[in-house]
Each structure stands twice: as structure tokens, then as C-alpha cells.
Amino acid sequence: MSSAHNHHELPENCVITLITCYSEQEEEIRTTLDSLTLAAYNDDNKLLFIVVDGVITGSGNTQTTSDIILNMLEIEHWSARPTSYCYESVGDIDKQTNMACVYAGHYNYNCRRVPVILVVKCGKESESNDEKPGNRGKRDSQLILMKFLSAVVMNKKMTALEYDLFKKIYQLTRIYPDQYDYVLMVDADTEVHTDSLIRMVRAMNNDPKIMGLCGETRISNKFESWVTMIQIFEYFITHHLGKAFESVFGGVTCLPGCFSMYRVRSQKDEKYFIPLLTSPAIVNEYSSNNVNSLHRKNLFLLGEDRYLTTLLLKNFPRRKTVWISDAICKTQVPNKFHVLLSQRRRWINSTIHNLLELVMVPQLCGIFCCSMQFVILLELISTIVLPVFFVLLIYLFIIGFKSGYIYLTLGIIFLFIFFQIILILCTSQSLSYLFWMIIYLLAYPIWNFLLPIYAFWHFDNFSWGATRKIKCSSEDFYYYSKSYKKLSRDNLVKKYWYQWEYEKRYHDRERMEHKIKKMRKKLSRY
Template identity: 85%
Template sequence: MCLITCYSEQEEEIRKSLNSLTLTSFKDNNKLLFIVVDGVITGSGNSQTTSDIILNMLDVERWSSRPMSYCYESVGDIDKQTNMACVYAGHYQYSYRRVPVILVVKCGKESERNDEKPGNRGKRDSQLILMKFLSAVVLNNKMTALEYDLFKKIYQLTHIYPDQYNYVLMVDADTEVHSEALLKMVRAMNNDPKIMGLCGETTISNRFQSWVTMIQIYEYFITHHLGKAFESVFGGVTCLPGCFSMYRVRSPKYEDDKYFVPLLTSPAIINEYASNNVNSLHRKNLFLLGEDRYLTTLMLKNFPRRKTVWISDAVCKTQVPNKFHVLLSQRRRWINSTIHNLLELVMVPQLCGIFCCSMQFVILLELLSTVVLPAFFILLIYLFVAGIQTGYVYLTLSIAFIFIFFQIILIFCTSQKLSNLFWMLIYMLAYPIWNFLLPIYAFWHFDNFSWGATRKIKTSSEDFYYSKGYKKLSRDSLVKKYWYQWEYEKRYHDRGRMEHKIKKMRKKLNKRYY
């Protein structure tokens, strides 16, 4: 199952992402594209809402062309803790491939009709829609009307029960997945049952768009081939990025596969991840800025003996900020969320290893290195200036040369691409930005929890609330029932409606012939 979270992306970005997922070397009948649109929103530069853009791409089934909108429990403030969503079912066709698609549109409550972003609750809420649904299905818990509607439409579309999906691939709407990536990630999961989550290598698709994108190329490279590769040795990658990660839904407890352990669907993880108790600086940085990293943190905290790894063969491409103020806003969120998530993980003693050869010690070093980056840069400048004044400049230059030399060795050992030497030089020129300006800006804005200029939407007085095909909710309360109760109610309702039609038909026949 592939979860694609959408917000205000351009039509071209969404189409590229869907095309890449469709062309992956995995059977079309065994994968399901699960798209969640976060509100009825028109992105900057778009003429339609994101939901309408996607609906125009899909071949929607006739029986789901006008779906009911149902209430569900969402994340947010007091007045935003419930939301409305409707479910479409259809297929996406590209080239000779045809893939089943479930589209969930968060359309908002009646009270949000005149809001700028009706139904918008954030990416964490979009992930929780699928996580709660799979948890209710796998553990046979009570489900909402929305979750029952999802169950019914998934089975009707694919003829596969939702509890038979073993893995969830989470990607962003602007991510292009390599054709072999999905198959390689599934193989890695199948080969090692202890892996509960993994990620691949993320590369940059808009490399030459501006100098801002160019300085990020080598930074992405060392983040994966140095940072995640080292953490993967311990089986504890601390951040599975939301743009390209795979999670295991459940794992067999014994070899006979009769009993299982819920992983992504664990109630402990879902209850904490869905928490609305965000009233401290620490929790706001966890929940509002780095939800992808915090999901990985929760997985490691609840299952410290299982693995999160990095797969170098699985590759994807994504769009990175091409303007400096957007990069500044993005890295502010990433740096601050990194510090607070590492603070959570450093308190977990059950992680693998002992003392200096433990994952806990690695996390502590990573936390310290993130905090002291500006001080290290100032110290480096001081050593260089002091070396010039005292005549020992060669010592400083030799240290810098050794640092660069080891990076060159790293490039040849991991990628063997000479082009990375060029990107390394570009990265070195931007060294003050990465190691001083961005950390200082992030630390100074520790209490800023907005997403800044990362995603822009189109402001309009147009009524966004009802897009095409929406119906009003038939009931206000949030009701949860077991699957068999929903099924019995549906069949009884359908039977009663059919009997009513038969009675009306008999009356017409009686009037005509008698």
C-alpha cells in the first residue's frame, strides 16, 4: 500500500509521482495507491483545488463517483479535533499500466465553510487516517463510518481484504520513485523480519534550478551515505523521511504465523502519535515541525529490539527549495525537530550496543554535534586567523586538507562518481551557511512552529467547501462500531430499502391492472 499525502502541489508534480509509482516493477494488482488530500485547497499557481486535479487524473468508479462525507477524529485544536472526509475509488492509468487508487479528501466541517483552508489538519493527520484504519482492521477493533467506507471500497476495488497488506510505503506528492525501488524495499523487508521500517536514498531532481539547489546536492549525499549508512549498521536509523519510507504493518510473533505483533498499527504508537496534548516547547517541536522523524522515534522507543535501516539501492527523486528563504524555513524546522527527537531517543536504554559501541552513544554524539555546529565553525575561523598571525597556518591547512581528503575517499568508496567531487566543492563554498547561518537561525527561532514559506496556497474568496461530488453529513456524532455491526446495519438498511421499492412497485401495478 502506497500512501501519498497531498497538500498544494502542482499538477505536474503529482502526475510525475503517480507515474513513477505506477511504473514500479511490482504487480499492479498487489499495490494500492492510497492518496490523502489535506483539505480543499488551491495551491499557488493552480486553477483548481488539489482534490479536483487528482480526480481529473483518475478513472473513478461509477459506484463511488458521489461519495458521502463522514466524520472522523482528527488532530488539532479544540474546534478542529473532528473533521469530515469522503472516499473515492478508481484506477490510475499510465502507459500500459493500470493501478487501483483510493482517494481520501478531507473536506472540512460545516463550520469551516468560509475558512481559507477547510479540512486542513496537517500531514500527521493524513498519516493517521491510514494508520488508524489499518489498526482497526488488523486488530479487529471498532471503526468509524469513514473506516468502514474505506474497508468496503478497498475490497470492492481490489478484491483484497485490507488486512492482507503487509507494508506501507509513504511518499510525498512531489517524489519520483525509481522503477526498481519498491521491489527492493519489499525484498529487504521479506529477507529480515526484524526490520520494522526502512528508507532509501533521496536525490534531487531540480539540481540546476538555482545556487540554492546546487549547494544541497552533496549535503543530501553525505546525509545518506555517511549518516544513515552509519546508523543502519546499528539497525537504528533515527529518521525515516516522510518523502520515501516503508513501514511494516505487523510482524509474525512466531514462525507458525498464527500470532503477530502490530508495528505501525500498534495502539501505543497511534495513541501517542495522535495526541492533541501539545502544550510545551518540546512537544510542539516534536508534533508540529517533524512528524516524520517523530514517527520513527516512536517506533524505536516502542520496539527498540527491532530495526530501522537504510537501503542504498532504493532511490527516489524529490524537489528541494530553490529559494534561500524557503531553505531557511525548511532547515529551521528540520534542525529544531532533530534536536528534540534526539533528546527523546537518548533516554531509551534498550537500543542495541553497549557503552561507546551503542546506538544510544551514537545518538548522543549526533545530538552534541548538532548543537555545537556554530561554535565549531567559530573555533575553526579562530584557528585559521591565529595560525596566520603566529605563522602556524600550515597546521590549520593540513587539518582542513585531511578533512577534505577523507570526504574524497568516502565519495569513491560509496558512489565512485567523479561528479560528486564538483558538488563537494560547491558544498564547501557554502560551508558557513550549513554550519553557522542555518543552525543559528534555527536556534533563534526555537519557538516558531509555523511551516513558513515551504508551501504556498492561493488565497481566494471562492467557496472551497464543496468540491464536485460532495454530500452533506447525515449525522453529527462520531460513532464507532465493529465491522460486523456496520455490515449488518448496511445489509439490513439495503434490505429495508429494497422492500420499500418492491411495495411501491406493487402499488403501481395494482393501480394499473386492477
Template identity: 50%
Template sequence: MNPAFLSASNSSLSRPSYQPGINGTPPPSPPPLPGAMRPSSIASFGGLRNMSRRSSTTSSSTTQPASNCPLPVSPFVINQPPVSYQPFNFPLIHTMALVTCYSEGIDGLRTTLDSIATTDYPNSHKLIVVICDGMIIGAGNNMSTPDICLSMMQDDLTPRDDVIAHSYVAIADGTKRHNMAKVYAGFYKYDDETVPDKKLQKRVPMCLIVKVGGPTEQNMPKPGNRGKRDSQIILMGFLQHVMFDERMTSFEYELFNTIWRLTGVAPDRYEIVLMVDADTKVYPDSLSRMIAAMAHDHEIMGLCGETKIANKTDSWVTMIQVFEYYISHHMSKAFESMFGGVTCLPGCFCMYRIKAPKGPNGYWVPILANPDIVEHYSENVVDTLHKKNLLLLGEDRYLSTLMLRTFPKRKMMFVPQAICKTVVPDTFKILLSQRRRWINSTIHNLLELVLVRDLCGTFCFSMQFVIFMELVGTVVLPAAISFTIYLCAISVYKAISHDEKIPDTTLPLLLLAAILGLPAVLIVMTSRKLVYVSWMMVYLLSIFVWNFVLPAYAYWHFDDFSWGQTRMVAGEVAGADHGGKEGQFDSSHITMKRWGEWERERRSKAAILAGLPVPNFMVSDSGEDWSGQVKEEELSDESSGSRRTNDSAMPFAISRHTTQGSSGSAGGYSLTDPGYGNYPAGPAQDSIPLLNMHAPAPGGTIGRQRVSQYNNSNPFLPGPDRMSTFNPAQSRQFTSSPKLSSNLASSSYTPPPPPPGARLNSIDTRAPSPLLAMAAGSANASAQNQPNIARTGSPMPRLPSDRSNDS
């Protein structure tokens, strides 16, 4: 944090006004905060008071000077709409779009990022997260992949030269477990040639994570490279640590603050993540259709759309793949979707639920951020043939397998209306390498799933039986095509020689023709695109390649774990194994602390650099001594005279709090200018943070509870019929009993846009995230100067005994 900025009197905290359908234009210079307006997102270095509710305005006799904000948001941040704004007839859900890239060129990256940025889903609830897997220069590129991504960003949150690398624990073996990464943040920069329509060039927040590697690997060919699974675990592990308030690395702490400052939304408010490869083009309405499916059925934990081929006619290799892609989606995935158990969500285009509401009583269940999922997916010891096929060759399919194995009663669906296009291999050598990895990983993943007994259905009408048939069909493909060729040869020989000793082959040939012709009937009945009939004929001409050459080659190379030549890097040796071990891992280079500890350390250093008094954070106002032992303290409510017992499992300094505006609406700030009294600032309770909960009861394992106010504004939680069938013992979950003030009412208005040039005194219309309340403390003033203060119980999580050791 720049100390000069901390000492500045005017912080860039205001946000542009929100207009439905328009993202708003950032002002050239944000207005200063008046001294009488003290938003709760501003903290003082003089200490934190034990206050969770206060008026956003104070009388002139109690006016204090405006304090400085240690976590200022970007002046270009997109304002959050109210809950009533539902352009797709369902409450908007905060979504991350994860783009993993390795050695792609500027055209492929531009196509992917353009397609995500121009989707019709509101940008206020959309965040693009790009992860570059190392300092890589792809074959044919004149600059590295991170430099290409940086060229597509503007309005940087932090000057690029000031961004430093932070350590984190990577998925590798030996010394490579210690990796370092940089976090850049800004907004997506369009290209007028690829997106000529200025109306589509709306401001979209973008976070770029670049894995730069440790000091010892800077002279190596691929510094920082750890694979796609490590890129996914960076986000999954980060979300787990945030949701459960676990210890995190300095990199994750920096990522937390970056997301908040870039979007004004805390990371624990995000509920869905879209995973896209860097050579994929997403259709404009695909993101909205996928989120709509998630919003209307909370049992869906993952889904995928249809993947089409962008380079259909580049070569005969791409032509034979067109119909294979079509039937793999509209036959295989569509049939599996009937059971709610799609066995493979393609990594190039899929969506997972980070957390899911459980039942009508307001509970949350961690899904993608579940510790069991993250722990198994981040396995480092890969020493068997089975594990290497799962974790080194087919990580995308293995993530789907883990989801089905951990949550067998939830759904994995296929949404045919959500479409994307991707670039497929155009040479037979690359196709051979790709299918070798896919076929071998498919067999090993089906072996894992066939043992899961709790999947949908019974006996032959069960998902378990379908998986068994897929496993058998994959293994016997070479034998099946061999018998087919033998049948055709015998039929031709019988027709020529008229040998009576050869049995009649008419019926087998008719059955074979019916089986091969059934896809044509499917095309006519479903998509009605007769062009796919011609693609089917091309596929039938190459059926020997699909059913014999590719499977036989994969089985012969069952112990080959190299990635092949699908993604080549300048100077790289093809066929190198990316699962090798080098040296011994030294964990002393990586420090892990809870968010509150990182925040205290950062603010203390910033205060020293700014020449301000060092805040006293050694003992929090909740009575906790920061050693993990929670004390109970009787706190008086100065506004009502009541008394409450604080049983928060975390210090109140990082607990959730709300403010009450002068218009009487809780959870936001009011506009006090005389002409705008008809624009009240109510809470936008579209997402409730997971950390907003009490410590669990001893031995409790049921889901975590959401704030009850969210239920009143959520149309797809009708009542008891939404109870989940999920077994609560399958994951670590928590319980809570949130207590809201009786005057906390959900907002149901659509505010009109204020006149141009209006100075907004409000900073945020949502109740802040609990972790951000550390940075949202009030100034060090006596309670007598703030008469409208009421301390409420701050429900926070208590981790189980096996995960609560922070020493």
C-alpha cells in the same frame, strides 16, 4: 449502496483471468453468475447460516437461485496470482503506497503517481492511497488539489456525485477535531504525454481520500486542512481498528468496503506501507528493492532509500544542497544502518511494516498499526515546547523515534539501491524556513532517543552513544565553524606577520583538511561518481551557511512553530501557527461502532430500500448476543459427525471461512467448464488476516499466530533461528491456536491462462478475510439442502479489558 443494484439478478463479480506478468484486460461486460454457482462472497438478506465450509457447487436438486452481493467488487479488479508466482524470488506482499498532498500542482502530482504506477512491482499487490489535506488551491494552480487528483482517476467505483462525506476524529484541538472526508475509488488514469509507452500503462487501483471539513468551516480559507500527521493517522488508525476489530467511524467503515470492492483484498491483508510525498519521483525498481529487504528480514520494521535532487541546477540554493543530501544518506544513514537504527526515515520516501511475522510458530506482531504507536503519534494535547517541536515541526522524524522507542530490538535500515528524486527549495528564504523546522525537531527527537537504553550495542559501541554524539554535534555546530574560521584567520595572520608568539597551526590545518577531504575518499570508494567531488567543492564553499547561519537561525527561532513558506496556498497568510485551538470539541457528531454493527445497519437499510425482508442479525449463529458476552455452543459437523466448541470472541457472521472446490483444493473455487479441468483453483495463502485467531488466554501477551499453512509456502521462515528478540510486553498482542482442516494444502502450481472468452465461475482464489465473511454468508436455506457443510472453529480476537468496551 444503490438498492437498484442490490435487486439486480446479475452482479458484476467476476474477475479477469490472471496471466503472469500481465494484469489482464477487463471484459466489456462481466458474465452473470449461474444459479448453480453460489460463491461464498455472496450473502443473502434472509439471514446467515452457521457454515464455514461448503462445496462451491451443488447438485441440481439443491440448486438455489443466485443471491445478491451487498459488497460487489469492481468489474476491473486485478486478479490475485497464486502463491507460486514469485517474480522477484520472494512471496509477494500486499503493499499500500500512501501519497500525502497539500498544495502541489498538476505536474508534481502527475510525476509522483506516474512513478508509483509504473514501478515493476505487480499491480495485484499494490494499492495507491492518496490523501488530500483539505480543499486547497495551491499558489499558481487554477483548480484545487482534490480536483487535480480526481482528474487522474478513471473507472470510478462509485459515481463521484454520489460520494458523501463521512465524519472522523481528526488530530486537532477544539472544534477542528471533528472533520469530514470523502472516499473516491477507481484506477489510475495515465497521460500519454508523461507515459507514452502503452505497455507501461497497466491498471493500478487508486483510492482518493479528500478531507472536506465540517459544515462550520466551509467558508474558511482551508476547509478540512489538519496537517500531514493527521493524514498519516487516518491510515494508521484505520489499520489498527481493522487489525484489532475495534470500533471505527463511518468514514473508516466506508474506507474498508471501498478497498475491498476496489481490489478484492481486505485491508487486514496488507503488510507494508510506502510513504511518499506528492513531489517525489520513485525509480521503477525502488519499490521492489525495498519490499525485498522487508521480505528477507522480518526484523526490519522500517527503511528508506536514497533521495536525490531533481532540480540541481535551478539556483545556487539547490546546488549547495546536492552534496549535503548525498552525505546525509551515504554517511549518516549508512552508518546508523550498521546498528539497525536509522534515526530518521525521510517522509518523502520511506517504508514501514504494518505487521510482522514473529518466529517460526506463525505469530503476528502489529508494528505500524500498534496501538502504542498510533496513540502517541495522534497526540492532541500539544502544550509544551518539546511536544510542539516533535509533533508540529518534525512529524516524520518523530514517527521514526516512536518506532525505535517502542521496538528497540527491531531494525530501521537504509537501502541505497532504492532511489527517488524530489524537488528541494530553490530560494534561500524557503530553505531557511525548512531547515529551521528540521534542525529544531532533530534536537528534540535525539533527546527522546538518547534515553532509550535497549538500542543495539554497548557503551561507546552502541547506537545510544551514536545518538548522543549526533546530538552534541548538532548543538555545537555554530561554535565549531567559529573556531574553524578563527584557526584559518590566525594561520593567515601568522604567515603574513611572521609573529613568533603565535603557536604553530600546521597540524590543526592538516587535521581540518583531512576531515573535510574524507568525503571525497568515500565517493571514490562507494559510488565512484566523480561528479560528486565537484559538488563537494560547492558544498565546502557554503559550509558557513550549513554550520553557522542555519543552526543559529534555528536556535534563535526555537519557539517558532509556523510551517513557513515551503507550501504556500492561494490567499494564505505566511507564518500562521497550525496548532491553535478553536472552540470546544463536540463528540456527539461522530458515531463509532464495530465493523459488524456497521454492516448489519447497512444491510438492513439496503434491504428496506430494496423491498426485501429485513435480515435478523440480533443473535448470531455463534451464540453471541452482540453485547460483548461470548457464549459457548456445541455445534455439530454434518459432514463428519464431529462436534466442536465455538469460543470465538466475535460473532461467526464476521469470521473467516473457506470453501472446497470440486477439484479438492480448499480455499477457492473450481472451474466447472469441461475444457478447463487442468486449472484448479487453490488457495493463494500469501497473506493471512490478523483477525483470524482465537480469543487470547487470560493475561496472555504473546504475539498473534498465523495460519500454519502459510509457513509451508513461505521460504523466508526457515526454522527456530528466526525467533524474534522483541519484548512481547512492549505492545498489546494476542495469541491464538488456528485449526485448519487436514485436507487444506498450499498451492504450488502456476496455472496456465484460460483460453480467450472463457467464462470463469470463480470469483476469488483466496480464503476471504474474516471481516468480509459478514458479506460472505450463505442464503437462508435449511442444512438439509447443503450436505457438504462443516463448521470449524473461527479464531477471532478478544481485546484486552481496557479496549473491549464497545458501549
């Protein structure tokens, strides 16, 4: 730990940081790992948990994502050649099992050394000729950790992969996995500010009712293109207006996967606790493969981060999901318009379907028009009628010009802009957002007409589009990295931890006895 930070001033809570990777560039991944390593937190109490979603070579990369990360890490000698194990994954019928292996090591940066667990989803032998062996999506990557923590916290049967995780986490950190209190989820292209982690942990500690929270996401590639420039103020008002208002009711409806923290369990008293992120109800529903309707496809395939928040609010409506303004991260946003179209199509459609789920939950905070349920209803209506609102605004302009009452229309628009200026002055210390507001207003037809219309027109499109690119040539993909061991059996056995431990020690003793016998034979010759 850096000498600049006193251990006694830092919370002692153990935190797992889940980093989901797919086809990111080396520079993006390194920036994320560097920022998390430099976080003002005790290095011994934070664990970087990286999940690589398949054997993927990203566009512009010469190595697979897993090999890129392995080259960054200092892998422990006892985990340098891990065995790949079978686990239950999410996907179609032939993709509901997968293989993954676990590495353990450390990430070193700027005199800091942080423990790291790397899970590589390498795929089954039947996927050896696929372009993306082992790829099951971000939800599956999240579920690897969620199922593992649920098995540990609830003392349930675990798979061989989960036991391998348990064993390696303890061997690496000397901390039992059930001692971790919080899970911070970030994307592999997110740069977290140094003090964000400690601010999020303190917010959790100060209010035990909080089951999840998020911080402010800012844009790192502001000036890359006009597409990135029009998104800056939109991100600002989404957080400082949208999430801030929802946070008053304790019901932020979307904790973004790029930067959110969840409580693993809530301690009820000395003996009992309530599982939250690890709740069987949450884990079972989130891992469902029953995705056979338009509604469920929009929930599971397009907005898994938002749906996880929805599940938490549905199952624990009396608890809080909040936004804190002083926890900040930076991320890269789409710099091309067709990529922005693809991203917002997913976001808008998943928003509508998640709000439809939440509007049916009457137990949320408040009553009548002062309730979170009413706020969600307003959000749902406003999202749907955005294009109509824009058309009516144009109609008002035309009628105003014809009738001579254009000043009334301009006055309404001025009030709308004036309130946004007041918002900027009250919530931001930078007047530069006034400039970004003007850029945003110039792109008003894009945000309020073009993007919603495009999303509604593609309501049955469940692909991720051009958001992430990979190399298309099949020769760039291979099944197992040279350090993986193949397993001939594709079985899935679940046992309690003590059963796995007994079996391991029994086999270890057998191997030791066999070695002793061999040594005695050699010695007897002399």
C-alpha cells in the same frame, strides 16, 4: 502488469502506498503517480492511497488539489458521489473533528492500471468560510491510514469513515485491508525509481526484524538555482554517511516522510502477530493533541516524520530501522534561500528534540561507546555545537596566520576533505560528486553557522513558513466540492466491522423490499 516483468519473480506482499497531498502542482502529482504506477511490482498487489489535506488551491493552480487529482483518475461509478463522514482529527479544540469522503478508482498510465483510494478532507460546515477548510496537517493525513489499519488489524471498533474505507478497498481490489503487509509513504512531489518498491519489499522480507526502512533521496531540480546546487552534496553525505552509519546499528533515527516503508505487523507464529505501525501505543501517542510544551510542539508540529521513527524505536528498541542504498527516489528541494531557511529551521529544531527523546532509551542496540544510544548522543552534541565548531575553525585560521602554523590548520582541513573524497569514490559511481563537494564546501558557512543559528534563534517558531504556498484570496476556497454530499449531523459513532456490515445489509434489504413493493404496485395496475 507490463509483460517485461514476470509475476512469478515478484513478491506477493500487498503494499499500500500513502501519498499525502496539500497544494502541489498538477505536474508534481502526476509525476509521482506515474512513477508509482510504473513500479516493477504486481499492479494488483499495490494500492495507491491518496489523502488530500483540505480543500486547498495551491499557488499557481486554477483548481483545488482534490479536483486536480479527480480529473486524473478513473473513478468507479459506485463511488462517484461519496458521503462525507466525521472522524477524529488532530488539532486545536475546535479542530479535533473533521469530515472526509472516500473515492475509489484507478490510475492509468502507459498501459498500466493501478487501484487508487482517494480521501479528501473537506472540513466541517463551521469551516465553510475558512481559507483552508478541512486542513489538519500531514500527521493527520498519515493517521487516517494508521488508525484505519490499526482498527482492522486489531479488530477494534471503527468509525463510519473507516468502514467506508474497508468496504471500498475490498470492492476495488478484492483484497481485505488486513492482508496488506507494508505501507510505503511518499510525498506528492516524489518521483520513485522503477525498481525501488520491489527492493524495499525484498529487504523487508529478508529481515523480519526490520520495522521500517528508507532509500536514498536525490534532487531532481539540481540546476534550478545556487540554493539547489549547494544541497546536492549535503543530501549525498546525509544518506551515504549519516544514515549508512546509523543503519549499521539498525537504528536510523529519521525515516523521511517523502520515501519510507513501514511494516504493518510482524508475524510471531501462525496464530499470533505483533502490531508495529498499527500498534495502539504508536497510534495513540502519534495522534495525541496534548501539545502544550516547547518540546512537544517541536516533536509534533515540525518533524512528524522523524517523531514517527522515534516512537517506533522507543516502543520496539530491539527491532531495526535501516537505510538501503539501492532504493532511490527524486524530489524537488527549495530553490530560494528564504524557503531553505524555513525548511532547515524545522528540520534542525525537530532533530534536536527527537534526539533528546531517543537518548533516553537504554534498550537500543549496542553497549557503552559501541551503542546506538552513544551514537545518538554524539549526533545531538554535534548538532548543537555546529556554530561553535565553525567559529573555532575561523579562530584556528587567525591564530595560524599570526603564529606561522597555518599549515597545521590547512592539514586538518585537507584530511577532512580527503576523507570525503574517499567516501565519494567508495560509495558513488559518479565523479560529478567531487564537483558538488566543492560547491558544498563553498557554502560551508551557510550549513554550519547561518542555518543552525537561524534555527536556534527561532526555537519557538512552529510554523511551516514558506515551504508550501496557497492562494490567499478567500474566494478561491469553498467548503464542499460539487460532488460531495453534506451531512447535517456531526457525530462520531464507532462500531465493530460486523455491526457496520449487519446494519448495511439490513438497510440494503429494506431498500430492496421497498423497491419490490413499488414494482408490484405498478404491475398490479396492468
